[in-house]
Amino acid sequence: MDVIIIGSGAGGGASAWALAQQGIKVLLLEAGPVYDPYQDYKLSQDDWELRMFPDKQQHKLKYSFSALQPLEEKYQSLRSWNHIHGLFNTSTIRKAYKYHHVQGVGGSTLHFTGEAHRLHPQAFKMQSQYGVAADWPLSFAELQSYYEQAEKLIGVSGDSEDNSRPRSSDFPLQAHKPGYASRKILSSSEKTGLKWVANSLAVLSSPYDNRPSCNYCNNCNRGCPRKDKGSVDVTFINKALQSGYCQLQSNSTVQRIISGKNDRVQGVEYIDAQGEIHLATADIIIVACGAVETSRLLLLSAADNNQGLANESGLVGKNFMETLAWVSSGIHPENIGSHRGLPSDIISWTYNAPDSIPGVIGGCRFSTTAAESNLIGPVNYAKRVVKGWGLQHKQAMRDSFGHVLSIGAIGESLPDSRSFISLDNDKTDRFNRPIAKINSYLAESEVKRLLFMADKCREILTASGVENIFEEYGTYDYFNSTHVFGTARMGSDPQTSVVNSYGQSHRWKNLFIVDASIFPSSGGGESPSLTIEALAIRTAKYIGENFT
Numbered sequence: 269m270d271v272i273i274i275g276s277g278a279g280g281g282a283s284a285w286a287l288a289q290q291g292i293k294v295l296l297l298e299a300g301p302v303y304d305p306y307q308d309y310k311l312s313q314d315d316w317e318l319r320m321f322p323d324k325q326q327h328k329l330k331y332s333f334s335a336l337q338p339l340e341e342k343y344q345s346l347r348s349w350n351h352i353h354g355l356f357n358t359s360t361i362r363k364a365y366k367y368h369h370v371q372g373v374g375g376s377t378l379h380f381t382g383e384a385h386r387l388h389p390q391a392f393k394m395q396s397q398y399g400v401a402a403d404w405p406l407s408f409a410e411l412q413s414y415y416e417q418a419e420k421l422i423g424v425s426g427d428s429e430d431n432s433r434p435r436s437s438d439f440p441l442q443a444h445k446p447g448y449a450s451r452k453i454l455s456s457s458e459k460t461g462l463k464w465v466a467n468s469l470a471v472l473s474s475p476y477d478n479r480p481s482c483n484y485c486n487n488c489n490r491g492c493p494r495k496d497k498g499s500v501d502v503t504f505i506n507k508a509l510q511s512g513y514c515q516l517q518s519n520s521t522v523q524r525i526i527s528g529k530n531d532r533v534q535g536v537e538y539i540d541a542q543g544e545i546h547l548a549t550a551d552i553i554i555v556a557c558g559a560v561e562t563s564r565l566l567l568l569s570a571a572d573n574n575q576g577l578a579n580e581s582g583l584v585g586k587n588f589m590e591t592l593a594w595v596s597s598g599i600h601p602e603n604i605g606s607h608r609g610l611p612s613d614i615i616s617w618t619y620n621a622p623d624s625i626p627g628v629i630g631g632c633r634f635s636t637t638a639a640e641s642n643l644i645g646p647v648n649y650a651k652r653v654v655k656g657w658g659l660q661h662k663q664a665m666r667d668s669f670g671h672v673l674s675i676g677a678i679g680e681s682l683p684d685s686r687s688f689i690s691l692d693n694d695k696t697d698r699f700n701r702p703i704a705k706i707n708s709y710l711a712e713s714e715v716k717r718l719l720f721m722a723d724k725c726r727e728i729l730t731a732s733g734v735e736n737i738f739e740e741y742g743t744y745d746y747f748n749s750t751h752v753f754g755t756a757r758m759g760s761d762p763q764t765s766v767v768n769s770y771g772q773s774h775r776w777k778n779l780f781i782v783d784a785s786i787f788p789s790s791g792g793g794e795s796p797s798l799t800i801e802a803l804a805i806r807t808a809k810y811i812g813e814n815f816t
């Protein structure tokens with residue numbers, strides 16, 4: 269049996285590995301190029317801070333936005349600002365900043381921080397227990413062994429004593445020790461009532477599987493040059509290729525999935541780096557392009573009803589959920605060496621359960637974020653932290669460097685009929701095909717959650733000894749997403765979902781989806797990759813058991 273996987277990110281990479289382990293032949297088609305960690309992530313160069321994650325993709329799949337919502341005066345405390353530059357968005361309309369993702373072998377995990385989270389067990393029952401979003405058609409218990417397999421393959425480091433999530437075995441590697449800055453926050457926990465734990469990270473705390481341990485350079489979002497960060501390219505895809513059952517084809521963009529008779533898909537049409545069109549056929553097709561591009565591809569692959577492939581429910585593209593986020597940064601009186609260490613090395617799950625924030629359903633989490641907010645090098649201090657010019661500025665730089673403390677929160681994003689992905693019929697890619705359009709709306713519940721997240725971030729900073737907050741930003745006045753979900757929801761009922769619990773289309777039985785499109789709810793701020801990978805491994809097992 270042959271399988272084609274479209275997209276090599278968290279979902280595509282994990283399913284390629286899990287299929288190859290069963291001796292199933294896989295063709296992994298990826299729109300972007302291969303990244304070589306030793307060559308492409310130039311952290312040892314003088315200008316490292318000016319280099320963000322390198323964008324190697326020549327013909328990037330573009331996306332657009334519909335007009336976003338007006339901003340309200342009463343939510344002034346949620347505006348993004350900096351003490352030197354003032355308001356980031358001076359208009360009265362929410363602005364579109366970015367859908368952060370990578371097109372390349374390994375997908376967005378190349379750029380990711382490395383958080384490796386299991387979802388809160390209650391997050392699987394958002395409709396039946398809390399009356400919002402939809403229930404997952406499987407439980408935490410059914411996913412547990414797949415979480416374990418993914419953690420083991422990646423080499424996740426975490427505190428096995430931490431009981432935030434059920435576990436039936438220890439983390440493969442022991443937790444990283446908190447950095448100096450995080451210790452300031454740990455010492456504030458009595459004042460804030462928040463419990464902090466070592467974050468579970470796809471970052472090696474000791475050598476593992478021929479990869480070295482982390483050197484704490486704090487630059488995971490720029491791409492890890494040592495391969496100790498467990499992005500999908502150096503873990504799942506590497507192993508899939510070693511098995512001999514997986515053929516990888518980078519710079520190959522799938523344009524269309526071809527459907528055939530008897531409710532079966534037949535193959536794909538893709539374009540290679542030279543612009544040549546190819547057809548590839550397989551017994552099974554797995555889509556893993558991320559929640560924006562997966563819905564676009566399905567909508568562009570219209571079958572007999574002309575509404576998009578696997579769109580019998582009309583839900584492809586609907587229920588789009590984005591990242592609800594807030595970051596507050598301040599100056600600590602002590603030099604806490606906050607430029608060093610590991611991003612998000614500690615985390616608080618105190619308000620993560622769906623019913624833990626007073627007055628609104630949906631949880632959130634808090635973690636340290638100096639690295640994610642790019643406050644670890646002198647250029648950004650000079651631009652964003654320290655005012656003025658000349659000698660005074662130089663002295664202020666010396667006095668401030670290493671003093672920044674940042675706290676970030678990520679919260680639940682609930683589905684809303686005004687948030688969805690559609691085809692943009694006015695803007696096309698280089699092959700004249702409509703690009704994806706992001707339609708985003710923050711409902712009142714999201715704004716309430718954001719208010720709670722922002723207030724808590726400020727409270728944590730103050731309790732940790734920060735006297736001056738100099739910058740805050742969040743997703744109230746900007747669309748700015750790293751985690752996206754929901755556009756091909758899974759469920760038991762074909763009327764209200766696109767795929768079943770195995771990511772299998774309700775109608776097209778040999779078509780599967782294994783990325784975060786299938787999440788019926790987003791979780792209360794958990795990072796999604798580990799859950800995507802666990803689901804993808806479960807799908808691969810189902811395919812092996814039922815199609816061979």
Ligand SMILES: Cc1cc2nc3c(=O)[nH]c(=O)nc-3n(C[C@H](O)[C@H](O)[C@H](O)COP(=O)(O)OP(=O)(O)OC[C@H]3O[C@@H](n4cnc5c(N)ncnc54)[C@H](O)[C@@H]3O)c2cc1C
Pocket residue numbers: 274275276277278279280297298299300329368369370371372373374375376377379380381382383384385489520521522523556557558559561562565750751752782783784785795796797798800
């Ligand atoms: C800065 C940043 C930090 C993050 N931090 C974390 C974190 O700490 N922990 C965590 O769990 N998650 C994190 N995330 C999110 C995480 O990376 C994504 O949720 C995850 O990678 C999504 O997996 P996916 O398989 O859905 O899509 P992706 O990983 O985005 O992969 C999709 C792939 O499909 C390819 N593709 C798209 N269309 C086509 C096509 N038509 N033909 C062929 N290929 C196609 C794309 O090029 C891409 O490589 C972060 C993301 C970013 C950007």
Ligand code: SF4
Pocket residue numbers: 471472481482483484485486487488489491492493494495496497609610611
């Ligand atoms: S902090 Fe560790 S995992 Fe992150 S880029 Fe540096 S060496 Fe890699």
